[in-house]
Amino acid sequence: MLDGLVQMPVWGYVVTTLLLTHVTIAAVTIFLHRHQAHRALDLHPIVSHFFRLWLWLTTGMRTNEWVAVHRKHHARCETDEDPHSPQIVGINMVLWLGVLLYRREAAKADTLEKYSKGTPNDWLERNVYNPYCFVGVFTMLAIDLVLFGLAGIGIWAVQMLWIPFWAAGVINGIGHYWGYRNYECADASTNIVPWGIVIGGEEMHNNHHTYPSSAKFSSKWWEFDIGWVYIRLMSALGLARVKKVPPMPQFVPIKPIVDMDTLRAVLVNRFRVMSHYCKDVVMPVLVEEKRKRKQSARQLFKHARRLLVRHESLLDQESQHKLETLLSTSQQLRIVYVYKQRLQEIWKRRSAIEQETLLHALREWCRHAESAGVAALQEFARGLRGYTLNPA
Numbered sequence: 001m002l003d004g005l006v007q008m009p010v011w012g013y014v015v016t017t018l019l020l021t022h023v024t025i026a027a028v029t030i031f032l033h034r035h036q037a038h039r040a041l042d043l044h045p046i047v048s049h050f051f052r053l054w055l056w057l058t059t060g061m062r063t064n065e066w067v068a069v070h071r072k073h074h075a076r077c078e079t080d081e082d083p084h085s086p087q088i089v090g091i092n093m094v095l096w097l098g099v100l101l102y103r104r105e106a107a108k109a110d111t112l113e114k115y116s117k118g119t120p121n122d123w124l125e126r127n128v129y130n131p132y133c134f135v136g137v138f139t140m141l142a143i144d145l146v147l148f149g150l151a152g153i154g155i156w157a158v159q160m161l162w163i164p165f166w167a168a169g170v171i172n173g174i175g176h177y178w179g180y181r182n183y184e185c186a187d188a189s190t191n192i193v194p195w196g197i198v199i200g201g202e203e204m205h206n207n208h209h210t211y212p213s214s215a216k217f218s219s220k221w222w223e224f225d226i227g228w229v230y231i232r233l234m235s236a237l238g239l240a241r242v243k244k245v246p247p248m249p250q251f252v253p254i255k256p257i258v259d260m261d262t263l264r265a266v267l268v269n270r271f272r273v274m275s276h277y278c279k280d281v282v283m284p285v286l287v288e289e290k291r292k293r294k295q296s297a298r299q300l301f302k303h304a305r306r307l308l309v310r311h312e313s314l315l316d317q318e319s320q321h322k323l324e325t326l327l328s329t330s331q332q333l334r335i336v337y338v339y340k341q342r343l344q345e346i347w348k349r350r351s352a353i354e355q356e357t358l359l360h361a362l363r364e365w366c367r368h369a370e371s372a373g374v375a376a377l378q379e380f381a382r383g384l385r386g387y388t389l390n391p392a
Contacts, residue, residue, distance in 0.1 A: 004149035013148065017155045021162040022200075024058045027051040028167060029200035029227040036063060036119055037070045040215035041231060044239040052120065056129050056136035057143075058159050063125070065106035068115035072105065073172075074212055075115070077187040078314075083111075084172045087188050091177045098168035166199050175205035182219050183210040183271040184278070184311045194223040201225035210271050211246040219246060247272075251386040258363045258385050263355065265387035266362065270347045273384070277343065278309040281336050281376045289330045300326060308337060335374055339365070 008016065031051035034040045043051075055061055069083050076082045083105035086094040094101065105111055129136070137160060144152030144159075170192070179190030189209035196203040201217040204225060208217050218225035234240035249269045255262065266273055286308065290301045307315070307323040315323065327334040346361050362384075369381035 002150050004145065004147045004152055006147050007149075013151050013155065016148075017158050020058075020155065021159055023054060024159065024162060025166070025198075025200040025202075026227065026230055027054050028059075028163060029202055030230060031055070032061075032063065032066050033070065033202070034215050034227070034231070037067045038213050039118070040213050040242070040244055042241040042243065043234075047234060047239045049124075052124075052129065056133065057140040058137070059163050060133040060137045061163070062106075062130050062133055064112060064116040064119040064121075064130075067119050068112045069102055069105045071115040072111055074209070077189075077209070078176070084168070085188075086173050086177045091173055094173035094176075095169045098172050099164040101172075102168050167202070171199060171202050171205060175202070179206070181206045183207070183275055184309055185210045185271065186311050186313055188314055191223075194218075194220065196223070196225040196227065201227035207246075213244050214246045215242045216245045249273075250388050250391040252388045252391055253386065254382060255385045258359070258366055260355065260359055261388050261390055262385055263359045263362050265389045266384065267347050267350055267358075268389065269387065273387070274340070274344065277340060277380060281374075281380045282308050282340065284376045285332050285336050285374065289333055300329060308333070308340075312341075332374055335372055336377055339369055339372065339377060 030041075031043065031048065032055070035043050035048070052063065055063075072081070073083050073085075078085050078087045080088060082088060084094050084098055084101040089101070140159065141152075141156045144156040146152070148155055174192055175190060176188045177190070179192045180194075181190055183206060185206070187209055189206045191206045192203045194204065196217060202208070204217040204219070204223055207219045207223070208214070210219075215231055216225060216228045218228060231240055231242065235242055247268045249272055250265065283305065286301070286304055290298060290304070293301070303322075304326055307319060307326060310319075327337055342365055346358060346365065349361075350358060366381045366384055370378050372378065
């Protein structure tokens with residue numbers, strides 16, 4: 001009476017639970033996130049419908065609601081309109097009660113109307129998956145009970161809690177609160193760990209927010225995105241087609257001048273350009289300036305890297321004051337920080353002014369940077385000319 005059709009030792013039930021929840025994670029990251037929300041890849045109809053069915057059984061989530069809430073999160077990130085920003089409502093609220101924030105936003109008709117366009121709206125979606133979302137999860141309960149007996153209740157409970165905790169809590173919470181950052185985008189997103197296995201690659205959240213329309217979340221050579229591995233396998237089998245991945249900088253021998261090709265390459269690779277600027281210009285100057293200071297004066301340089309590289313919009317009033325104090329003590333640091341701001345200003349204006357004007361601005365930036373008297377800045381400005389979209 002207590003046994004199901006499948007009987008296993010305890011470790012077998014644990015492994016089975018992890019495998020089942022991993023399929024759910026794959027469905028969320030590949031189907032809901034990369035395919036539906038961001039259109040980063042196309043999926044074969046058979047694969048797409050399998051994921052829809054599996055999510056109906058294991059989460060009860062409606063595709064249009066998930067997509068709408070997520071798209072609004074990107075559009076209004078770290079503002080009062082963000083559905084689940086720990087920077088606004090606090091980390092504990094998002095980590096432990098993130099699913100409630102999701103439900104509250106998903107219930108808003110204007111959010112669904114504005115942000116859910118292009119999601120499935122076929123007969124099954126209208127007549128089964130959407131109106132009877134809870135039928136799916138209880139069907140899963142019945143399946144687990146038949147297969148695993150009473151142990152199936154525990155397996156089912158873990159399945160139901162897996163996405164609310166890992167996606168709504170950990171990714172939406174910790175992924176905007178704690179971790180490392182490869183890119184200084186304008187929100188607080190972080191990479192939790194560089195090995196995206198447990199949550200299907202979603203662990204590399206800063207990479208995703210920097211390149212949201214990319215099907216690949218890993219960026220550095222040492223980062224691993226298992227969701228991307230599955231996408232590559234499906235692509236090889238003709239079951240998926242990748243539409244976009246992050247741009248990779250291309251270089252040619254240093255040109256005598258910055259031309260239109262240079263400008264376009266810099267704009268496309270602007271996040272990597274800024275990452276290189278912080279690594280090759282800001283950090284060497286910071287290390288040298290700190291070395292010059294007496295031990296008693298080095299306290300001022302505590303957390304200096306974060307203050308110098310972090311996007312201005314993410315610095316609170318206290319951090320801004322610390323930054324200004326730091327810059328007032330070092331002319332070299334002030335120079336490289338000002339040039340960082342001026343470079344960022346060029347691509348901030350990319351949609352507002354003509355490219356010829358932007359080209360002139362980039363040329364002027366390089367000319368002034370090369371005569372600023374900071375060796376690391378001069379070298380960076382020379383190297384910037386080598387960016388290209390059309391390598392030889």
